[in-house]
Amino acid sequence: MKKYGFVLLLLCSTLILASCGLQTSQLANSSHADAANAGVLEHPLQQLSVSNTVQTGFINDDIFLTLRVGEALDDVQDIINSGMKQTNLTPQMPHYDLQIEYRNKKTENVQLYLGGEGKKSAFIFIDQKKPNVYWVSKEATETLHEVFDIKRKPVLTLDTH
Numbered sequence: 001m002k003k004y005g006f007v008l009l010l011l012c013s014t015l016i017l018a019s020c021g022l023q024t025s026q027l028a029n030s031s032h033a034d035a036a037n038a039g040v041l042e043h044p045l046q047q048l049s050v051s052n053t054v055q056t057g058f059i060n061d062d063i064f065l066t067l068r069v070g071e072a073l074d075d076v077q078d079i080i081n082s083g084m085k086q087t088n089l090t091p092q093m094p095h096y097d098l099q100i101e102y103r104n105k106k107t108e109n110v111q112l113y114l115g116g117e118g119k120k121s122a123f124i125f126i127d128q129k130k131p132n133v134y135w136v137s138k139e140a141t142e143t144l145h146e147v148f149d150i151k152r153k154p155v156l157t158l159d160t161h
Helices: 002-036 071-081 137-150
Strands: 045-052 064-070 096-102 108-111 121-125 130-137
Touching: 045 071, 064 071, 071 130, 071 137, 121 137, 130 137
Parallel strands: none
Antiparallel strands: 045 064, 045 096, 096 108, 108 121, 121 130
């Protein structure tokens, strides 16, 4: 009888430990998925360099503005992360090249189609095999104009927005 009690105790202990391990791995997987879906950007930004676009799909190294850790960079990060991926709308020629440096030192190149007053803007991620286009709101466009201080530069607009 003692033998069966020991086996039963061992079996119950094994089941309890196995269920705890399953719950832990499920929590780890769900928190990783939540972090991956937190926004468009992979990590917090360290620096953002801006230049005029000269060719679609290529980055111009003639930088006219650099944003480093601070409020303006946080605003741009929030705007990019608010973007909605749309595969059926492709912007015309982008206006600005953005060289993104994350806090983990990884870099990424993005082009910005900056909408005119009352229009949406789009971020085009060009380092991927198939570019991903993320559109941001009219209000986000206003903030981008303020941050980059480029209201005086004429911008192309899409009539659909």
